[in-house]
Amino acid sequence: MTDKHIDDVSGVATTGHEWDGIRELDNPMPRWWLWTFYATIVWAIAYTVAYPAWPLLTSATKGVLNYSSRGEIKQEMAAAGAAQEKYLAAIQSKTVAEIDADEKLREFASAAGAATFRVNCVQCHGSGAQGSPGFPNLNDDEWLWGGSAEQIYKTITHGIRFADDSDTHTSEMPPFGDVLNAGQITDVSIYVASLSGPVSDASRVADGAKVYTDNCAACHGGDARGNRDLGAPNLTDAIWLYGSGERAIAAQVRAPKNGVMPAWGARLGDVKVKELSVYVHSLGGGE
Structure with missing residues (x-):
């Protein structure tokens, strides 16, 4: 057996390993550390005996306390x-x-x-x-x-x-593509758009207002503020379900979308x- 190397300064044997000229002293582990380590081993053994731990072929050991995390959750859910x-x-x-x-x-x-x-x-x-x-x-x-x-x-x-x-709720907006001509649809779209913002041709607003009165006021109201009994939206605000602007309004007048x-x-x-x-x-x- 090869004699252990003894450190010249401390007089303690080294482990025999050397890193860049540095040797590690072979001091014993502190007692408190050893007893803590032994306690963790005892604790681990006790834990595997008390709780489910060891895997078997088709299941696992149930533990002497018969504890189940699923069972605990089930109880908590039942209490809730x-x-x-x-x-x-x-x-x-x-x-x-x-x-x-x-x-x-x-x-x-x-x-x-x-x-x-x-x-x-x-x-x-x-x-x-x-x-x-x-x-x-x-x-x-x-x-x-x-x-x-x-x-x-x-x-x-x-x-x-x-x-x-x-x-x-059953009311629907009818399509006006077969009722109004293209000019009337443009006029009424400009009028409706004018109720909440600027428009492309203000000179057509008056004609659009007449088209509106004759065809749209029955549902949306003379003031264009809508009718909740019919599900007819308020046309004077800036809230649009199917898009804002004259073109979007014209498309809805011509062939309306009625959501479900x-x-x-x-x-x-x-x-x-x-x-x-x-x-x-x-x-x-x-x-």
Whole structure:
């Protein structure tokens, strides 16, 4: 056996390894470190005995405590469900307006409605409910069918122009391409555009106003502020569902787009629809 190298300064044997002329002293490990290390070994053995640990062919050891993380989650979910029961029962029995008037119930319903919105509504209305061409922005205060909590509830429940629901909102804007000539469509488009901004030819506004009165006022109103009973939008603001500007307005007059919203009542159930209604109403544009 080769004699160990002894350090000249400390008189302690070295490990025999050398790095760039530097040798490591072969001092024993501190007692406290050794006892800590032994304790971790004992702890590890005890842990594998108490809890599921060792893999087998088709399962694993269950441990003497018979602990299961899945079982713990299941219990927690059951406890959470039991805590929600009183709120769900209250939502079931109350109207949307009553839910909205109760601070705690409104908070619960809004949180649940937000989750339902993220699963079912963001595809059309956007993750922030800001909408997109053809799909309304739910954050503003412009509502085709009414923005009260109860009106929102009705719209979500029965949808818009949804053929499978007899109580759905059904009115549609008729196409005027076969009723008005090209000049009249241009005139009325200029007039409607003038209600919320500058136009290309102000001299045609008066003629457009006459075309509007004869063909459009019955639904949109003489003041062009719309009619919620018919789902006819306000034409005096700068909010446009299918695009702004004279060309977009003319296209809508000539061959209108009439969007469809599904009836969610049968799909989601009354409780979830109420929660969703409270959430949408809380976004900022609810009346």
